[in-house]
Amino acid sequence: MQPSFRPDILRLRPSPLAEIAALGRDDPEVLALWFGEGDEPTAAFIREAAKRALDAGRTFYTPPRGLPELRRAIAQSYRTTHGIAIDPERITVPGSSMLALHIACRTVLAPGDELLVLAPFWPNLRFAAELAGARVREVPLRRGETRWELDVEALARAVTPHTRALYVNSPANPSGWVMNAAEREALLDFCRSHRLAVLADEVYERVVFSDEPAAPSLLAAMEEEEPLFAVGGFSKAWAMTGWRVGWLVHPPELAPAMAVLAEVHNTSATSFVQYAALAALEEEGETFIARLRARLVHNRALVMELLGDHPRVELLSPEGAFYAFPRIAGIRDSVAFCRLLLRRSKVGLAPGSAFGRGFHDYVRLCFALSPERLREALLRLRSALDDRRP
Numbered sequence: 001m002q003p004s005f006r007p008d009i010l011r012l013r014p015s016p017l018a019e020i021a022a023l024g025r026d027d028p029e030v031l032a033l034w035f036g037e038g039d040e041p042t043a044a045f046i047r048e049a050a051k052r053a054l055d056a057g058r059t060f061y062t063p064p065r066g067l068p069e070l071r072r073a074i075a076q077s078y079r080t081t082h083g084i085a086i087d088p089e090r091i092t093v094p095g096s097s098m099l100a101l102h103i104a105c106r107t108v109l110a111p112g113d114e115l116l117v118l119a120p121f122w123p124n125l126r127f128a129a130e131l132a133g134a135r136v137r138e139v140p141l142r143r144g145e146t147r148w149e150l151d152v153e154a155l156a157r158a159v160t161p162h163t164r165a166l167y168v169n170s171p172a173n174p175s176g177w178v179m180n181a182a183e184r185e186a187l188l189d190f191c192r193s194h195r196l197a198v199l200a201d202e203v204y205e206r207v208v209f210s211d212e213p214a215a216p217s218l219l220a221a222m223e224e225e226e227p228l229f230a231v232g233g234f235s236k237a238w239a240m241t242g243w244r245v246g247w248l249v250h251p252p253e254l255a256p257a258m259a260v261l262a263e264v265h266n267t268s269a270t271s272f273v274q275y276a277a278l279a280a281l282e283e284e285g286e287t288f289i290a291r292l293r294a295r296l297v298h299n300r301a302l303v304m305e306l307l308g309d310h311p312r313v314e315l316l317s318p319e320g321a322f323y324a325f326p327r328i329a330g331i332r333d334s335v336a337f338c339r340l341l342l343r344r345s346k347v348g349l350a351p352g353s354a355f356g357r358g359f360h361d362y363v364r365l366c367f368a369l370s371p372e373r374l375r376e377a378l379l380r381l382r383s384a385l386d387d388r389r390p
């Protein structure tokens with residue numbers, strides 16, 4: 001007898017990004033700019049904290065919602081960077097930020113519901129929403145003269161009686177958009193008037209190219225009882241992508257439910273990793289972030305210099321996160337373009353079509369790697385663009 005698997009599971013396929021990366025992941029000549037991470041290992045002080053925790057025998061289950069001292073330290077970091085008081089009872093550390101997003105999706109989305117998503121957007125979110133049974137409705141950001149912009153009229157046109165929530169990722173992957181204070185107000189008015197829950201993906205909040213310590217957070221603008229889920233994480237600002245640790249801030253009434261959801265999804269986040277995350281917040285993390293931001297400012301300038309003025313390229317300078325999302329004249333199929341570029345030039349980019357409808361002539365590149373490798377990758381990309389074949 002044939003096993004009866006769920007049809008939606010049988011239909012799952014890796015995103016075009018994963019498909020391209022699989023083609024060149026093991027080739028040492030490839031300069032890979034497809035994933036959202038740099039090329040340096042996590043800082044030594046964080047690795048040392050993990051080793052100390054292991055040597056101290058911190059190998060047991062922790063409370064499902066995370067170590068109390070880590071949750072307190074995350075609350076403290078909101079006080080320092082945003083000047084807001086978040087009760088640690090609202091913070092759950094279930095494992096990765098990806099897992100936190102899954103839990104947030106499960107908490108608000110039921111089969112048949114619709115989730116509004118500002119596009120272009122990070123493809124994994126679609127899977128999280130669809131696995132909860134919901135449908136994603138993409139609402140494009142507007143390409144302004146100098147920056148991407150929120151298009152509230154487009155949001156209003158996309159609402160239906162089934163719309164339950166809105167996903168907003170700022171600073172945004174892949175566009176580099178950072179929601180400004182006016183956009184935050186407009187977005188909030190919209191969500192409140194349509195009684196929508198807000199899934200705020202703030203994993204890049206510390207990666208902004210302004211004098212502020214962080215991008216504006218929705219946590220600072222909403223009351224704690226409102227249906228807001230704000231996801232943060234250690235992967236990006238502290239270069240801890242492989243550690244799988246992030247957090248979810250949720251309304252206080254959900255604390256008991258979060259204990260169950262965290263427990264049944266992951267039992268608890270990895271115990272010694274939580275001690276490493278604590279060190280990231282309490283030891284030299286700020287120095288690390290300052291250095292990362294300085295490197296990214298430099299790298300962003302390199303991208304704008306080497307790519308921004310190419311006649312085939314339209315590129316807005318990113319305001320945050322660490323991606324450039326150029327539109328390239330003459331591309332009809334971004335997946336085919338990325339495949340060819342990988343084969344001929346040994347540069348790994350993410351195809352624009354991974355990030356939503358209408359981005360088939362875009363590519364995404366991550367500029368968090370060392371300036372030397374980035375420069376070489378950009379030069380290879382430039383010469384591929386000069387040669388009009390791809």
Ligand SMILES: Cc1ncc(COP(=O)(O)O)c(C=O)c1O
Nearest residue numbers: 036096097098122173233235246
């Ligand atoms: C927008 C966005 N949200 C969430 C995540 C997940 O982060 P983590 O590695 O902490 O699970 C990523 C990772 O690339 C991302 O780009």
